[in-house]
Amino acid sequence: MTSIRKDISIDAPAGAVWNAVRDVGQIHTRFVPGFVTDTKLEDGARVVTFANGFVARELIVDLDDDARRLAYAVTGSALMSHHNASFEVIPESAERCRLVWIADFLPHEAAEPVGAMMAEGAAIMKATLGRKAG
Template sequence: MATIYKEFTVDAGIDSVWDALRDFNAVHRRLAPGFVVDCKPSEGGRTVTFANGATAQELLVGIHEGMHRLSYTIAGGKASHHMASAQLLAEGDKRTRFVWITDVLPDSLGDYIDAMMTQGVVVMQRALGGSSEKPAG
């Protein structure tokens, strides 16, 4: 199984970053505008369209308010397994660490998912408040 790990910081408090992350059906407006260009809510999930034309049926697995963590999976498509989570950690009052992890099978999809997530990190960092720190992962 390929595991893709992305970590970055934004110059914004955890409450505002969490508000954007947990707004699951507004990903194209609040979290990753321009990377995700459309989002159509569906029962238990959403269908997202990415800037490159790819689409994904993402199902919400859970939102853990106290941990500032959201998890989702992709149904259908080329992956036989896909599980992702995003978790926020406060670094003072005005800075938030964002940790995004995806596990995917087959391993051969790892490079594609990694490239997509790298693009997503750049967009999310800008949308959420920017940072001077280079993303890890």
């Protein structure tokens, strides 16, 4: 299994960042606009359309407000036989936090395209969430 971890420092309060992360149906407007172009909610899942045309059905595994953690799994992907991921918002000060994004997936050959997408998404998250708080 391949794991990719992005540890993103954000100039925004943890509560504000978590509020955007936990809004699972609005990630295309509040969390990663431009990277994700549409989000449709289904029973217990969301269907996410990325700017590169990739569409993923993400099963919402856990949404923990106390831990500020969202876990999800991509189902039915032609690119990956297994994919689970999580976001966790960790306060660093009253006005700064870290967003930790971890994805575990198979096959190993998906590491390059998944890693590239995560790098792009992380940069957009940092810019979007920091700008909205400022």
